[in-house]
Amino acid sequence: MPGMSCRIDAAAISSPPATAAPLPDALAWIDHEIDTLRTAGLERPARVRDGRQGAEVCLDGRTLLNFGANNYLGYAGDxxxxxxxxxxxxxxxxxxxxxxxxxxxxxxxxxxxxxxxxxxxxxxxxxxxxxxxxxxxxxxxxxxxxxxxxxxxxxxxxxxxxxxxxxxxxxxxxxxxxxxxxxxxxxxxxxxxxxxxxxxxxxxxxxxxxxxxxxxxxxxxxxxxxxxxxxxxxxxxxxxxxxxxxxxxxxxxxxxxxxxxxxxxxxxxxxxxxxxxxxxxxxxxxxxxxxxxxxxxxxxxxxxxxxxxxxEPERRVDLLTRAADFWSALRHYELDTGETESQIVPVIVGAPQAAVALSEQLADAGFFVPAIRPPSVPHGRSLVRVSLSWLHEPHDLRRLAEAIARHAT
Ligand SMILES: Cc1ncc(COP(=O)(O)O)c(C=O)c1O
Structure with a gap:
């Protein structure tokens, strides 16, 4: 990814150990509940961001193209x-x-x-x-x-x-x-x-x-x-x-x-x-x-x-034009984007584990696209949610569409 420096040491970020210090008895039930979530593919990570929300984002020490923020017009880091x-x-x-x-x-x-x-x-x-x-x-x-x-x-x-x-x-x-x-x-x-x-x-x-x-x-x-x-x-x-x-x-x-x-x-x-x-x-x-x-x-x-x-009215015009091109490209690859008509583009994969796997593969390819699972979406409709921003260049969107097509099918 071009030029963004990231101060987070990826090695220093780790999930909480499964066997942390014993919890007070009154909270012991939480271990069981979290295990159940983990087994169902519903455990959620707590990521650390370093730097501004922009076209790129540094998360847990990795700099990725950022399709996970609601920063539609690019003003969050302005x-x-x-x-x-x-x-x-x-x-x-x-x-x-x-x-x-x-x-x-x-x-x-x-x-x-x-x-x-x-x-x-x-x-x-x-x-x-x-x-x-x-x-x-x-x-x-x-x-x-x-x-x-x-x-x-x-x-x-x-x-x-x-x-x-x-x-x-x-x-x-x-x-x-x-x-x-x-x-x-x-x-x-x-x-x-x-x-x-x-x-x-x-x-x-x-x-x-x-x-x-x-x-x-x-x-x-x-x-x-x-x-x-x-x-x-x-x-x-x-x-x-x-x-x-x-x-x-x-x-x-x-x-x-x-x-x-x-x-x-x-x-x-x-x-x-x-x-x-x-x-x-x-x-x-x-x-x-x-x-x-x-x-x-x-x-x-x-x-x-x-x-x-x-x-800057052109920002919303550009965003929606690029969004339409993007979801058309995904549909051309026969991906299930539901009935989106906006800058929010879901790629519906069904099972929570499939959404997490796709999100991880996209991260390995340089894109941050979060997995969305129940209760945020109904059971059976887990997805990766692409949030487009005016900051993205059309060629970034083409690369992302190709990567999703490669990994989701
Ligand atoms: C549809 C909708 N309404 C309300 C909110 C809450 O807004 P805020 O993040 O400002 O609390 C959100 C946030 O994700 C949302 O998606």
Missing amino acids: VRLTKAASKGSCAEGFGAGASPLVSGHSLAHEQLEQAIASLLDVETALVFPSGFAANTATIAALVGPDDFIASDARNHASIIDGCRLSRARVGIYPHRDLTALDALLKGARTARRRLIATDTLFSMDGTIAPLADLAALARTHDAMLLVDEAHATGVFGQRGGGLVEQTATADGVHVRVGTLSKALGAAGGFVAGNAKLIHWLRHTARAWIFSTAHPPGVAAAATRAIGLLAE
Whole structure:
């Protein structure tokens, strides 16, 4: 790999020994559980990264082409964000010091919320410490035990946990199945409130939710529609406003959740919508009320990244063009890429052990492509997940497609 130096000594990194010092009795059950995971091919490594996320990444002492980050536009390692973070930290101090409700909401956070609202063309926005917190807190603030949530079977864990936290009755509809969703909502007529919750761009499949149809069903059944744009913000839409912008469905979507941690290269989550919604969340969203605001420098970096979306629209165009070429090449090799339509390209191999083996073979060939296994994907659908970035050159993608074809078939 060209030029990246790596300070990690691979030999110094090792898995924890199977027979470590005896655990206190109360935790002895963990040994058994981990053994079970290992046997099923589901044990997960803890890798150490050295240096910035870029086209390449140094992991556990190996420098590899990086297809494992959600750094879609290349901003996670961009020095312009580092400088903005540093300026924001110097102005407002590093730590936020309190929850936003108390005194943690700095001028940098206020500017970020205005930048998000302007990007998404909504009245206002609320920033959370993470996208995960935004989903869990918002869902639990919108519905309770007398209510009903319809949730896509492939939704992200943070939506699933938000549903659990809310204690609402939850109906899970098969991925993007509108007929099943319609039936679920018909059966929930007597619920006090109804909420449809969906990712817009599904994080493990690269598939896209049918937003116009979901909005129509929400209208028919007097339901709220919450969408999670975590992987679409910055990538889709003419201005980078996500799939709601791209499909012109803003009028039918009541709650837009997103994250600043993926294409925007920073950290934190947000909810965007009308003033009434955000006013309610300020009184009820527990992760906003009871958790320290994320550092002001991080907010400043995220605001800078939103500015870059307007300055560098070519990045999202290039990314999606190259993604289409890439998944076409994989399909040409008759690999199973599911129904992706985005910069997230799964190669579905089935068994967890097969996904791990493919990931390891790709690493030996110089590519970092993580294996994704249950519970992140359903049983029988383990895969390697290729996350494309604007930083990748077309010839890198051709080489990767050839390597996957060589090792997966
Ligand atoms: C669809 C989706 N929603 C929410 C999140 C959580 O975002 P964050 O990483 O900012 O907590 C993720 C993260 O992987 C995600 O994939």
